[in-house]
Amino acid sequence: MSSALTMPRALAERVKLVIFDVDGVLTDAGVYLGASEDDGPFEFKRFDIQDGVGIKMLMWAGLEVAWVSGRVSTATAIRARELGVDECHQEPDAYKLGVVRKLMERKGVAWEEVAMLADDIPDLAVLEQVGLKAAVANATAPVARLSDWQSSKQGGRGAVREFSDALLDARGELDGVIERYVNERRQTS
16 A cells, blocks of 8 residues: 555556545535424535545546435535536445446546545445555445555545645646646636
8 A cells, every 4th residue: 555645656547536435535424414393304414624625626527426325415516616627426325336326437547547535344246346556544344455455544534635646746737737726726716
């Protein structure tokens, strides 16, 4: 397994589609539930802002991004919309493999062209198949053992940004993506 600072270049260069689990990867795995007398139940999730920038960076580099969750959540759908992630799939009971197969077919990508950042056993059926297997720092042992790369940061606490930076760096694209972003914002209106 590669360190959090390096990612296998050969694996990174093949990637066309990046799949993120949600709970435990994009969030800290906490689900905050409550209810009001008038409006019924509500849910909160914590998403890391820098992780959001990492997702945008992948898209700016021309990579396809998808979220595949084993849990249905309005909070997840809201955050996906904010970031412009059109491929946000929420599968009750974590039947993720079929969703990913259909997504790959629509996008015209093969397993070796897919990367996934995961944290727990609901991700294993997909993680076993992808070309670049990645885990957050607090991933369960089965996920960590299978992974080609593991972050030093925990899910929901910067792991997605760390992964995005490492992937783009291994592809030789990180500096260019950052420079294009900064240059666009140097322009005066």
